[in-house]
Amino acid sequence: MTPQTDPLDALAAHLRRAARERQTATYAEIAPVAGLDIARPEDRRALAALLAELNRREHAAGRPLLSAVVCLAGRRAPGRGFFRCARELGAHPGGDDGAFWRAELQRVYGYWAAR
Numbered sequence: 726m727t728p729q730t731d732p733l734d735a736l737a738a739h740l741r742r743a744a745r746e747r748q749t750a751t752y753a754e755i756a757p758v759a760g761l762d763i764a765r766p767e768d769r770r771a772l773a774a775l776l777a778e779l780n781r782r783e784h785a786a787g788r789p790l791l792s793a794v795v796c797l798a799g800r801r802a803p804g805r806g807f808f809r810c811a812r813e814l815g816a817h818p819g820g821d822d823g824a825f826w827r828a829e830l831q832r833v834y835g836y837w838a839a840r
Contacts, residue, residue, distance in 0.1 A: 732759035733775055740779070743794045744837035749830075751798040777810045784814045789832035802826060 739758045743750050752772060753763045759775055761768035776792040783791045790811055797804050803826055811817035817825045 732761075733778060735759060736775055737779055737791065740791050740794050741837050741840075744791065744833045745840070747834045747838070749794050749796045749801065751796055752804070753798060755795060773804075773806045777806065780807075780810045780814065784816060789836050790814075790816060790829055791833055791837075793826060793829040793833045 736755060736759045739755060740750070752769075756763040756768060756772050759772060761772050763769055763772065776795060780790045780792050783789065790807070792807055792810075793803065795807070796802055802823065807826070808817060808822050811825065811829070812819065816829070
């Protein structure tokens with residue numbers, strides 16, 4: 726990331742590339758893209774805020790939640806913040822988080838593969 730690059734823009738570009746390649750990325754892998762260190766609690770909170778803002782922007786634009794490609798390394802599924810944000814946006818009606826995530830991940834892959 727260059728000094729003038731907006732962290733949210735850099736993060737979005739990285740996640741779009743992952744989506745086009747039908748890949749996932751871990752929080753630890755994407756933190757440096759936004760100039761953050763996942764080992765620092767304040768940077769973990771900042772990363773969560775960036776991902777929530779990205780979800781808000783994607784949802785407002787009528788696109789699937791791009792942060793669905795971001796997973797916890799040990800679980801290979803998103804953290805609680807992803808599901809909380811999806812519910813707040815009205816994208817996740819509740820119920821089975823795993824089923825929602827798998828469906829949203831496929832929507833993300835399908836959307837970005839075509840671009």
